Amino acid sequence: MINLLLINGPNLNLLGQREPSIYGVQTLEAIEAELHKKAEKQGIKLETFQSNSEGALVDRLQKAISKVDAIMINAGAYTHTSVALRDALLSSEIPYVELHLSNTFARESFRHKSLLADRAVGVISGFGPMSYQLAFDGIIAFLMHQERK
DSSP: OEEEEEOOOGGGTTTSSSSSHOOSSSSHHHHHHHHHHHHHHTEEEEEEEEOHHHHHHHHHHHHHHTOOSSEEEEEGGGGGGGGHHHHHHHHHHHEEEEESSSSGOOOOOOGGGSSSGGGGGGGEESSHHHHHHHHHHHHHHHHHHHHOO
């Protein structure tokens, strides 16, 4: 059985009410519920975790070592600032997909730089809540391809 971990960073708990013109009206709970249904249909175990705290995110990534096959991460603003999250992802040696609801390149210039992207399996951004579905499909395809090698 494939084990996936979805990590959501700061302010994503406010989806549905925070800047809906950028992030949409769907809540994080609704996005996660859709992913859980999809995972269940495919026989995949999906764990989700959200925190506004950088340290809690690092702790959860460390806890995933040797227990998770892949990670989907929407690190929010920490994407652009957190060397600690980058180090935790790299130390885990778990493949990951970086994802974003908005197209970060169509926004403020400080959002154009990701500290996570260069080591990610892939990056999905700009598709709103569908970014989560695309990240899920992408990381599963990656894992299946790895198994065939």
